[in-house]
Amino acid sequence: MKSVRTYPRAEPRRTGNAFIVASMLLSLCILSFVKARYCSAPYAKSQASTDIEMNMEAIRMVTARSADHALKGIGDEEGSTVSMGKASEEKAVADSKKPICSETSRRSNVCEAEGDIRVKGSSQTIFLHPSLTSQEWKIKPYARKHDQAAIAHVKEWTIKPFTDQETRPRCTENYTVPAVVFSIGGFTGNLFHDFTDVLVPLFITSYRFGGEVQFVIADAKSWWLSKFSLILKQLSKYEVIDADNDQDAVRCFPRVIAGLSFQKELGVDPSRTPGGFSVVDFKEMLRNAYGLERPRAEPSGDEWDLRRKPRLLIISRKSSRVFLNERGMADMAMSLGFDVRIAEPEITTDLGKFARLVNSADVMIGVHGAGLTNMVFLPAGAVFIQVVPMGNLEWLARDTFQTPSPEMQLKYLDYRIQADESTLSDQYPKDDPVFTDPQSIHKKGWHELSRVYLDNQNVKPHLGRLRLTLLEALKFLPHTRTTTAR
Numbered sequence: 001m002k003s004v005r006t007y008p009r010a011e012p013r014r015t016g017n018a019f020i021v022a023s024m025l026l027s028l029c030i031l032s033f034v035k036a037r038y039c040s041a042p043y044a045k046s047q048a049s050t051d052i053e054m055n056m057e058a059i060r061m062v063t064a065r066s067a068d069h070a071l072k073g074i075g076d077e078e079g080s081t082v083s084m085g086k087a088s089e090e091k092a093v094a095d096s097k098k099p100i101c102s103e104t105s106r107r108s109n110v111c112e113a114e115g116d117i118r119v120k121g122s123s124q125t126i127f128l129h130p131s132l133t134s135q136e137w138k139i140k141p142y143a144r145k146h147d148q149a150a151i152a153h154v155k156e157w158t159i160k161p162f163t164d165q166e167t168r169p170r171c172t173e174n175y176t177v178p179a180v181v182f183s184i185g186g187f188t189g190n191l192f193h194d195f196t197d198v199l200v201p202l203f204i205t206s207y208r209f210g211g212e213v214q215f216v217i218a219d220a221k222s223w224w225l226s227k228f229s230l231i232l233k234q235l236s237k238y239e240v241i242d243a244d245n246d247q248d249a250v251r252c253f254p255r256v257i258a259g260l261s262f263q264k265e266l267g268v269d270p271s272r273t274p275g276g277f278s279v280v281d282f283k284e285m286l287r288n289a290y291g292l293e294r295p296r297a298e299p300s301g302d303e304w305d306l307r308r309k310p311r312l313l314i315i316s317r318k319s320s321r322v323f324l325n326e327r328g329m330a331d332m333a334m335s336l337g338f339d340v341r342i343a344e345p346e347i348t349t350d351l352g353k354f355a356r357l358v359n360s361a362d363v364m365i366g367v368h369g370a371g372l373t374n375m376v377f378l379p380a381g382a383v384f385i386q387v388v389p390m391g392n393l394e395w396l397a398r399d400t401f402q403t404p405s406p407e408m409q410l411k412y413l414d415y416r417i418q419a420d421e422s423t424l425s426d427q428y429p430k431d432d433p434v435f436t437d438p439q440s441i442h443k444k445g446w447h448e449l450s451r452v453y454l455d456n457q458n459v460k461p462h463l464g465r466l467r468l469t470l471l472e473a474l475k476f477l478p479h480t481r482t483t484t485a486r
Contacts, residue, residue, distance in 0.1 A: 118162070126160075150193075178209060423459070
């Protein structure tokens with residue numbers, strides 16, 4: 001009875017096979033979801049992840065067999081299965097060697113891997129298990145990669161696989177927490193760059209770990225580590241490792257992040273941070289680091305508290321962009337009911353002490369410059385006044401300090417210097433391009449712009465016009481302006 005064949009009536013069988021294919025695809029989708037949800041390690045695979053992938057591979061093979069059986073017939077089944085098996089194997093190899101380094105912004109590159117990681121700081125080398133990458137990567141771990149002048153002072157790190165047991169460096173120290181490798185070369189030493197290039201990006205990169213992270217710092221400067229030690233201790237529970245002076249130590253970690261993520265000047269983008277933390281969280285971290293008492297700019301409620309008066313802090317400068325009538329500014333402010341303080345932050349200034357002074361202020365005013373970075377210590381609701389030197393520098397004032405202010409919960413005001421308030425009037429004739437065509441100076445590049453408008457300009461604000469700005473600032477404060485004589 002062999003002659004009884006019914007190939008022309010194979011439709012029900014094809015329908016059955018199609019049902020099998022659909023069922024397998026549904027199972028594949030479910031397992032993919034489980035893998036994405038519970039096995040998220042991007043580079044080093046856990047045993048659970050491996051088991052799931054083995055099951056997925058089996059389903060792929062059965063699916064391929066069923067699909068081929070339904071669409072082509074049994075005769076081609078073996079060749080189809082072999083073809084799909086090879087494709088799956090090639091995909092698995094490709095997935096196991098994903099790119100280690102990526103561009104997180106125009107300003108920053110970050111390299112990240114998880115698995116068998118060995119860091120040799122003295123040679124600026126990070127060794128990875130060959131299952132993580134098959135190529136060599138290079139990075140300068142400083143969040144200003146677009147600026148050649150800054151990056152010239154940053155050592156380059158190499159990330160590469162060790163090929164066998166002989167080339168695998170032996171661990172001298174083993175860790176159970178991730179490592180974050182970064183440089184404090186570049187423009188550090190300038191308070192603005194300390195924060196926008198290093199400390200804020202470090203917060204973005206490491207805050208998620210809740211202190212369970214080890215900092216490996218390249219191009220280290222002992223005075224810098226000392227100055228910002230309280231901030232570093234807020235972000236990591238462990239003593240920092242000075243990579244350049246780590247001799248021949250090989251430190252082994254389960255995970256490494258090389259480079260810091262930059263998002264915006266003195267700012268954090270909550271939509272791009274794990275947990276949605278923001279610059280408000282950064283400011284809270286600073287308050288904890290320095291024991292700052294005032295989260296908000298408001299009176300204490302104690303009627304005997306002499307700080308019932310709103311406090312004005314004038315950020316002083318001595319080398320350039322100096323207030324030439326600083327004493328007159330202070331007297332005028334006191335006549336409006338302000339309790340006035342004048343202070344000049346320097347590179348040797350005790351940062352904790354200065355942070356507490358800034359935190360005590362309700363209004364802070366200063367000429368554009370690195371000292372205004374102390375705005376990060378102002379309490380929420382305080383007023384920040386930036387004095388903008390003449391020279392069409394509004395864009396510079398905006399990008400550095402104006403834009404970050406609202407996210408720091410500060411009220412921003414500016415005071416723009418006019419020609420008769422600037423010492424440039426004593427240096428150049430009225431018809432000079434310095435006054436008539438500032439853009440022609442800008443077009444000559446940053447060096448010339450800085451030389452003319454920043455390095456060689458002092459200011460003398462009109463007290464009458466400045467008075468109006470300070471009166472406007474008072475409107476934003478909850479203090480009473482009536483002071484009882486004592």
